[in-house]
Structures are given as C-alpha cells and as structure tokens.
Amino acid sequence: MVTFDDINTGDFLPVLSTEKISRTTLALYAGASGDENPIHIDIDFAKSAGMDDVFAHGMLSMAYLGRLLTNWVDQRSIKKIDVRFTAITPLYAQVICTGVVQKKDVIDGQEIIEVLVEAKDSNSDEIKISGVATINLSENRSN
Amino acid sequence: MLDTNDIGKVFDPTTASVERGRLSRFAKSIGENNSIYLDDAAAKKAGYDDLPVPPTFLFCLKMDVPKPFENYESLGVSLQKLLHANQTFEYYNTAVAGDVLTFSSFVEDIYAKKGGALEFLIEKTKVVNQKGVHIADLVTTLVIRN
Numbered sequence: 610m611v612t613f614d615d616i617n618t619g620d621f622l623p624v625l626s627t628e629k630i631s632r633t634t635l636a637l638y639a640g641a642s643g644d645e646n647p648i649h650i651d652i653d654f655a656k657s658a659g660m661d662d663v664f665a666h667g668m669l670s671m672a673y674l675g676r677l678l679t680n681w682v683d684q685r686s687i688k689k690i691d692v693r694f695t696a697i698t699p700l701y702a703q704v705i706c707t708g709v710v711q712k713k714d715v716i717d718g719q720e721i722i723e724v725l726v727e728a729k730d731s732n733s734d735e736i737k738i739s740g741v742a743t744i745n746l747s748e749n750r751s752n
Numbered sequence: 753m754l755d756t757n758d759i760g761k762v763f764d765p766t767t768a769s770v771e772r773g774r775l776s777r778f779a780k781s782i783g784e785n786n787s788i789y790l791d792d793a794a795a796k797k798a799g800y801d802d803l804p805v806p807p808t809f810l811f812c813l814k815m816d817v818p819k820p821f822e823n824y825e826s827l828g829v830s831l832q833k834l835l836h837a838n839q840t841f842e843y844y845n846t847a848v849a850g851d852v853l854t855f856s857s858f859v860e861d862i863y864a865k866k867g868g869a870l871e872f873l874i875e876k877t878k879v880v881n882q883k884g885v886h887i888a889d890l891v892t893t894l895v896i897r898n
Contacts, residue, residue: 627783634781641774641781642812643820646831658832667836668811672782675807679786684804684846691840 610683613713613720613746622708622724625677626731629703630665638669665698670706670728670738677706677726678742686748692726692740702730704737711741720746754827754862754871754896763823765856768816772849775803778812795848802849807841810879810888814855823857829873829896837872838893844886852882860891871896 628634632650639650644666647654655663671692678687698704705728712723721743728738772792779789787794788804795803805813814820821831847853861874877890 637777637781641777642809643815644812646821646834648831654832668808668839669782671839672778672806672808676782676784676786679788679806683798684788684807687807687843689840689842690807691838693838694836697835 611681611746613722616710616713616722616746618710618713620710622677622681622710625673625680625706627673627704627706629701630669630698632663632700634669635663635665635700638666638672642666642668642672644668662700664700665702667694667698667738670694670698670704673704673706674726674728674738674740674742677708678724678744681708682744682746686744686746687742688745688748689743690726690740691742692738694738696735696737698728698730698737702732702737705729705731708742718747722746753868753898754829754864754873756862758827758859759862760859761827762856762858765854766814766817767852767854768813770805770813770847770849770851770853772803775805775809775849778809779806782806800846800848805847805849805851807843810841810847810853810890811839811892813853814857814877814879814890823875824873824894827859827873829894833897835895835897836892837895838891840889840891842889842891844888845881847879847881847887851887853887854880856880869898871898 708724708726711725724742857877860876864871873894875892879887
C-alpha cells in the first residue's frame with residue numbers, strides 16, 4: 610500500500626483492465642448484486658425500451674473503479690467516491706479504469722488525497738464513468 | 753411524470769444481512785482478485801473482524817428486498833425510462849460479513865430539464881449497522897428519459 614509521502618500530484622494509479630463484458634458477466638453481476646433490472650439481462654425488455662441490446666450495469670463499472678482504488682489503498686482510508694455515469698457501457702466493452710492524483714493536502718492534520726477516476730471502454734475509447742475519490746491516509750487502519 | 757410534492761418523502765427503512773456467500777459471489781462477478789475480499793484469513797490479517805463489504809456493494813445490499821424498484825415505481829417512474837446518472841458513497845466505517853445493515857432513504861430532490869424531457873430524482877440513504885454505527889451515506893441520482 611502507498612504512503613502519503615510516496616504520492617505526488619499527477620501520479621497515476623496502477624491501471625485496472627477488465628475482461629470483455631459478456632452476457633454471462635451481466636447475468637452473474639445481476640444475480641450477485643441483486644440489481645435484476647431486466648434492461649441488463651433481457652434483450653426483449655431492452656428492445657422494448659428502445660435499446661438495440663442489453664447493456665452493462667453502471668454499478669458494475671463503478672465496482673471496477675472500487676477495485677482500482679482498493680488495489681491502491683486500504684479500503685478504510687477511502688472516505689468518499691462520487692461518480693457520474695456519462696455513457697452506457699455496451700456488451701463486449703473492455704473497461705479500463707484509471708486514476709490520477711489531483712490533490713494532496715494536509716487538512717486538520719489529516720493526510721487527504723483526491724484522485725480523479727475514470728472508466729473507459731477500450732473499444733470506443735469513450736469515457737463511461739468519471740468522478741473523484743477522496744482518501745484519508747491518516748485513517749489507513751481505522752475501523 | 754414525477755411530482756415535486758414527493759420531495760422529502762421518506763421510504764420505509766429496509767434491512768439486509770451481509771452474508772459471506774453473497775460477498776464471495778459478488779467478488780467473483782466483478783473479477784476481484786484481492787485476497788482481503790475472498791479469504792477470511794487474509795481479511796482478519798488486515799484487521800477486519802470478517803470479510804469486508806467492498807466499496808460499492810452497499811448499493812447492492814440496499815436493493816436486497818423483494819421489490820427493489822417499488823419505491824421508484826410508487827413515484828411514477830417507469831423502469832424502461834430509467835438511467836443511473838450519479839452515485840456518491842460517503843464512508844464512515846467499513847461493514848463486514850455478519851453485519852445487519854439498515855438503509856433509511858428519502859427523496860432529496862426532484863427536478864426537470866429540457867422542458868420535462870429529462871426528469872431527475874435524487875435519493876439519499878443513510879446506512880447503519882446492528883450496533884447503530886454509521887457505515888455510510890449514499891446519494892443516487894436517477895434520470896428519467898420522457
């Protein structure tokens with residue numbers, strides 16, 4: 610795990626790339642997450658909603674962003690994750706998650722890092738999710 | 753159409769048990785390979801009482817009810833038109849397997865854009881565990897494409 614002194618503004622987090630999203634990925638995520646909205650698993654329903662096909666849960670890509678962060682810092686130091694879903698992630702997307710440190714400050718004695726996070730589809734290079742994670746490295750072990 | 757009179761509406765609280773098997777299935781479904789989320793011994797070694805609930809799984813536990821979209825449908829939202837626009841998690845403590853979490857939600861805001869072509873619903877949820885410890889706050893922004 611990284612320490613506050615190791616980190617500089619502009620640093621990139623180790624990139625996380627996923628397997629291509631298949632119908633199986635979505636079926637497994639629907640079951641495991643409990644998000645059974647048929648728009649992600651039933652092509653007939655998706656078509657009735659005017660879509661060409663099912664598409665990935667936004668929260669699946671956000672879970673990948675969660676992995677990006679917890680591969681880098683202890684989960685207990687993550688104070689906030691705030692994201693916007695900017696586009697639908699289609700089937701067969703390979704999601705590439707990136708993070709870059711945009712702020713590093715000591716506030717009230719707390720070591721605060723802000724990371725700009727993004728999830729892109731490697732097929733289209735389009736940004737699907739973007740947002741900011743706030744990390745307090747003084748609370749690495751608080752539970 | 754949504755009704756701005758529903759701003760402030762409080763939904764019935766729901767509870768969900770954090771089951772270890774469920775956490776394992778979720779970890780598998782998102783391709784997790786960090787042993788802290790997969791292996792009890794690794795989690796304990798890292799100082800957790802049990803397998804930790806990963807950052808976004810609280811959203812899933814919130815939907816762990818027989819009819820997860822019922823609250824939205826009660827406001828007049830149709831699933832065909834619904835998209836998730838924003839999601840915020842603010843964390844206070846980490847939940848672990850064995851916890852029983854209570855989710856208390858209310859409608860924080862409702863507004864329209866583009867002359868009503870897009871409607872926005874903002875729901876805020878407070879999550880506490882069985883000991884009353886504040887785990888997190890969730891803010892979900894949904895967009896309804898009319």
